[in-house]
Amino acid sequence: MRPIIILTIVGILSATLLAVVDDLTREPIAVAKEQMKRKAIEQIFPFVIDSLNTVKSEQTTFYEAYNKENKIQGIAVETSTDEGYSGTIEILLGVSPDQKILGYKVLFHRETPGLGDKIDKSKFKEQFKGRTLENTNWKVRKDGGDIDEITAATISCRAVADAVVRGLEDINEQYPKSSAE
Amino acid sequence: MNEALNIFTRGFVKENPVTKMLLGLCPVLAVTTSAVNGLGMGLATTFVLLGSNVVISLASKAIPSTVRIPSFILVIATFVTIVDLLIQAFSPELNQSLGIFIPLIVVNCMILGRAEAFASRNRLWYSIIDAIGMGLGFTFALLLLSLFREVLGSGTIFNIPLVGEDANTILVFALPPGAFAGLGLIIAGLNSLEKKMGGKK
Amino acid sequence: MNEISGLLLVIVSAIFVNNVVFARFLGICPYLGVSRKLDTALGMGFAVTFVMTIATAIGYVLHYGILVPFKIEFMQTIMFILVIASLVQLVEIVLKKVSKSLYNSLGIFLPLITTNCAILGVALIAIQEDYSFVTSVVFAFFSAMGFILAILLFAGIREKLEEADVPKPFKNVPIGFISAAILSLAFMGFSGLVK
Numbered sequence: 001m002r003p004i005i006i007l008t009i010v011g012i013l014s015a016t017l018l019a020v021v022d023d024l025t026r027e028p029i030a031v032a033k034e035q036m037k038r039k040a041i042e043q044i045f046p047f048v049i050d051s052l053n054t055v056k057s058e059q060t061t062f063y064e065a066y067n068k069e070n071k072i073q074g075i076a077v078e079t080s081t082d083e084g085y086s087g088t089i090e091i092l093l094g095v096s097p098d099q100k101i102l103g104y105k106v107l108f109h110r111e112t113p114g115l116g117d118k119i120d121k122s123k124f125k126e127q128f129k130g131r132t133l134e135n136t137n138w139k140v141r142k143d144g145g146d147i148d149e150i151t152a153a154t155i156s157c158r159a160v161a162d163a164v165v166r167g168l169e170d171i172n173e174q175y176p177k178s179s180a181e
Numbered sequence: 182m183n184e185a186l187n188i189f190t191r192g193f194v195k196e197n198p199v200t201k202m203l204l205g206l207c208p209v210l211a212v213t214t215s216a217v218n219g220l221g222m223g224l225a226t227t228f229v230l231l232g233s234n235v236v237i238s239l240a241s242k243a244i245p246s247t248v249r250i251p252s253f254i255l256v257i258a259t260f261v262t263i264v265d266l267l268i269q270a271f272s273p274e275l276n277q278s279l280g281i282f283i284p285l286i287v288v289n290c291m292i293l294g295r296a297e298a299f300a301s302r303n304r305l306w307y308s309i310i311d312a313i314g315m316g317l318g319f320t321f322a323l324l325l326l327s328l329f330r331e332v333l334g335s336g337t338i339f340n341i342p343l344v345g346e347d348a349n350t351i352l353v354f355a356l357p358p359g360a361f362a363g364l365g366l367i368i369a370g371l372n373s374l375e376k377k378m379g380g381k382k
Numbered sequence: 383m384n385e386i387s388g389l390l391l392v393i394v395s396a397i398f399v400n401n402v403v404f405a406r407f408l409g410i411c412p413y414l415g416v417s418r419k420l421d422t423a424l425g426m427g428f429a430v431t432f433v434m435t436i437a438t439a440i441g442y443v444l445h446y447g448i449l450v451p452f453k454i455e456f457m458q459t460i461m462f463i464l465v466i467a468s469l470v471q472l473v474e475i476v477l478k479k480v481s482k483s484l485y486n487s488l489g490i491f492l493p494l495i496t497t498n499c500a501i502l503g504v505a506l507i508a509i510q511e512d513y514s515f516v517t518s519v520v521f522a523f524f525s526a527m528g529f530i531l532a533i534l535l536f537a538g539i540r541e542k543l544e545e546a547d548v549p550k551p552f553k554n555v556p557i558g559f560i561s562a563a564i565l566s567l568a569f570m571g572f573s574g575l576v577k
Contacts, residue, residue, distance in 0.1 A: 003248040010244075010252045014259035014460065021263050022456040028270035036273045085574050112573060114352040121346060203414060203555065207499045211407035254467055254496075258460040266456060281506050284459040288499040290411055357405055358567040365552070365559030373551035 044094035044103040079167030083159040086110040093167035101128045116156035133168045192314030199322035204291040208282045210360040219327030221275045223320025231312040232260035234300040238308035241301035253296045261286045330354045396524040403532035404566040409500030423537040427530035429491045434501045437466045438522035441505040
């Protein structure tokens with residue numbers, strides 16, 4: 001009997017200790033996650049963000065960035081595609097209030113290091129600035145579109161274009177264009 | 182005191198858990214893509230090792246031998262979960278890059294090995310020194326391999342770029358094959374270094 | 383149909399593209415430890431397959447049946463390692479009673495399996511990837527097949543290496559790692575095969 005009692009005591013002690021630690025860290029973990037999101041959003045917007053407002057829709061999450069005068073400066077949206085070379089690519093896309101792209105950040109990908117992972121390098125990202133759903137043929141050059149692909153990483157580039165279009169469409173749905181005009 | 186010093190230093194070279202004992206290799210190979218990751222994993226493991234060595238050294242007499250291993254595993258898993266929660270709270274970036282290898286510290290054979298072979302048979306004071314020595318030896322090996330891989334593979338050191346963004350680096354060292362090759366080269370290097378030093382004596 | 387092709391992708395991915403040893407770095411200790419001889423490597427492989435598949439199934443049930451409803455996900459690590467440890471003990475007891483010969487050939491590997499990070503790793507990955515129950519079990523079984531493939535390949539290479547003239551500092555372990563690097567390089571050729 002003694003071994004079982006002792007093992008039970010060890011189990012109860014460790015469970016209690018963990019419950020306490022979990023309780024203490026629950027809030028810091030939530031805060032840390034929030035801050036990481038905020039950092040990513042700050043990286044895609046070229047201006048200083050005063051406050052952020054999170055809007056959840058059925059499919060995705062939008063982040064409205066306001067300046068000090070409480071005027072909306074940009075909208076960020078989480079978007080993704082399954083068309084990557086090795087599966088899912090998740091992107092945080094930022095646009096101005098008139099829905100021109102300000103920039104994006106790759107949040108998650110499994111593309112080939114050295115080839116496909118260049119989709120997160122500024123050299124490739126630069127060309128997206130100022131583009132909108134209407135003013136661009138959202139295909140890579142190889143397929144007759146406007147997006148310059150990276151040599152040997154065409155599939156990854158197609159996937160990024162796909163994710164960006166999805167993001168733009170989501171934004172257009174949530175914030176119909178007429179309000180911006 | 183001499184005894185303590187001996188226990189402390191052997192973890193670095195003579196009985197280094199990675200290069201000599203070949204223990205806990207999975208995290209060594211998996212997370213050493215950058216020095217920050219290597220250092221983070223090393224310190225997290227050291228913390229768990231220290232915690233479990235202290236508790237087991239204090240409690241080993243009360244634990245009957247039939248449930249010794251399950252109890253040790255419970256103690257280790259508790260400390261691993263604490264580390265996991267702390268990293269999530271205070272360094273979400275590290276949490277993201279180490280990922281599943283934080284909970285996997287539980288099955289790092291080095292920790293159970295030290296608990297079983299050392300902490301359960303020695304006084305508290307020695308167990309603490311043993312944990313710190315072995316932990317830092319483990320961290321040292323991780324840091325060595327991750328510096329090697331980060332500099333060659335990504336062209337950065339502690340995430341500070343050494344070359345331009347467009348420069349071609351020896352990518353293979355950032356990829357899985359580079360982990361195996363890097364560790365092989367480091368162990369071979371240490372072997373020949375040891376032989377040379379031994380020859381002089 | 384869609385489900386079947388989905389499972390097929392998981393299978394190819396588990397064996398080749400994301401091989402537990404070469405791409406995920408799980409189970410390295412037994413990979414180096416028991417791969418000196420082909421038949422011991424096989425024995426270890428079967429023991430791992432058995433425990434990995436069942437542990438993942440039980441882990442899945444416990445995770446979604448107890449941890450999630452009661453919001454105690456932080457107990458995941460402890461729960462899974464206890465499942466694995468008790469499973470290994472159970473297998474040992476049952477094998478001893480049922481088949482003495484199987485026990486004699488697998489018995490020595492069983493205690494080693496508790497600290498085989500591939501088992502805990504695969505069980506955790508199945509949860510992390512949000513696999514369904516069936517997918518999790520299939521994933522676990524074929525990850526184990528990937529493990530067997532890795533240790534068999536390596537055991538074959540090692541038997542040849544014994545006779546090779548290796549520079550002194552590289553003898554034994556270092557040359558093993560270098561060979562593993564080349565194998566891992568070969569396995570990278572599978573990337574992109576599965577989305």
